[in-house]
Amino acid sequence: MQKLGDSPIHADVLICILRALPTFEALFATIRVSKALYTAYNHHRNEVLNAVAFNHVGPALPLALQLARHNEHTPTEDYMMVLSSDESLNYWDFQVTIEDICHLVNHANVVAEWEDLYSFRKKDIRRKTSQLTVLQSWRFQKALYRLMLYSRLFPADKTAYAITKNGSVSVTTMLERECLLRKEFLSDCFNNELNQLREVTYFVMEIIKWVDNVDSSDMIASNKEFMDIALSVGPATILECFQNLGFEPLTETINRLCSDTTPEFFEDDTSRPLLSGYLLDFISSVIQARDADSSQHIPIPILDIGPSMQELYPRCSQCSSSSPFHLWGETTWDYLSLSSQVLGTYLFPSLTTFLKGELRNNPVEVKHVEALLVKTPFKEIYQDIHTKNLKLSQWHDRSDDYWICSRCLTNFMKDHLHLWVIMKRKEANDQIANDCWYGYNCRTQVHKLGHAQQLNHLCEPTR
Known part of the structure; x- marks a missing residue:
């Protein structure tokens, strides 16, 4: 049996292997494996470099x-x-x-x-x-x-x-x-x-x-x-x-x-x-x-997508609207959870403005909410609402191909954010005041700081 590399057939096979490598990193790792591969590379260096460059770049x-x-x-x-x-x-x-x-x-x-x-x-x-x-x-x-x-x-x-x-x-x-x-x-x-x-x-x-x-x-x-x-x-x-x-x-x-x-x-x-x-x-x-x-001249676009491609776009699971590239799902949640020096770890615009009723104008509750939002990625908030029995019945359950448009997501957060905040405070064993009868609709919480401090307004109104 001939030693690897001694036969012309061996050399042809080795060159084919080197030419097929997808990246330069793979090429330089391969030629270090044996002297035969290194010799074949040296004898056909230009041919191999061009082939791997085309494989890598296209x-x-x-x-x-x-x-x-x-x-x-x-x-x-x-x-x-x-x-x-x-x-x-x-x-x-x-x-x-x-x-x-x-x-x-x-x-x-x-x-x-x-x-x-x-x-x-x-x-x-x-x-x-x-x-x-x-x-x-x-x-x-x-x-x-x-x-x-x-x-x-x-x-x-x-x-x-x-x-x-x-x-x-x-x-x-x-x-x-x-x-x-x-x-x-x-x-x-x-x-x-x-x-x-x-x-x-x-x-x-x-x-x-x-x-x-x-x-x-x-x-x-x-x-x-x-x-x-x-x-x-x-x-x-x-x-x-x-x-x-x-x-x-x-x-x-x-x-x-x-x-x-x-x-x-x-x-x-x-x-x-x-x-x-x-x-x-x-x-x-x-x-x-x-x-x-x-x-x-009719320009040829980069994406030659016909009308039939529209059928491949997902639809909002809640309202069935087709809004390509403005839907949120498994591959897009991170866009709402990116770390930013300005925004903390959430990216959804001013989440505190999505609080129910008059809560957004309550300085005490807003302070609690912002403290939680800064350290909690949006994706985690959304998952908690679905997995910890906070989701209201009018909203669909998540599935493997679940998508939600920006408008529905905004309404979803308005319906659930206050529920999530009170749940997180309970999990942290925070001392929570008695519920206000008027809950998040209470108007007094806005202009009377003492009232906002003495009662909990992260609750459903009973009056």
């Missing part, structure tokens, strides 16, 4: 390589000149190198997380991992890689992030030059690709708005160009903001890009010409500048 690999090889210290104009020159094929050689791998992997991880989020919010909220088809995934990844590269290249002059009080000729000249570079970059894309880039950009903007709502910073309302500023730092930073539930990563990135920014950066609404209309305006401009038939 068909968007050419764009991923462009992003991986972009040097942030290279002036944008030089970069665009190389791409448009005869040397571009040599410059963007599609042979994957060892130096490319770290960047490829990091960017691919960001793209994969964005794809999971996009699929979850736009296609199937029952699953948190991507349910996109191969074609849908390819469209999405191409668009996101382009957005990532665009945010690397523009604004070409990072001093655009500084607050400039006075306009100048240099700024005007810079803006004209940059407009041409942006249009040149986008002109390399077909109309369908531009429309898919616009679609992904709108999705990223949805996430920015969501973070702004969670962070309670009202950045979008206070600065008309905040959305463009956020887009310009790129999807990786925005994803980090989403994961951290705040814009600290955004601020840190801008400070790194431009040391001349000030603490009042977002509060100052001075116009920033190089950031205003950052991407969407240029996409529209490029499409409109093309031949007249482009107006008749």
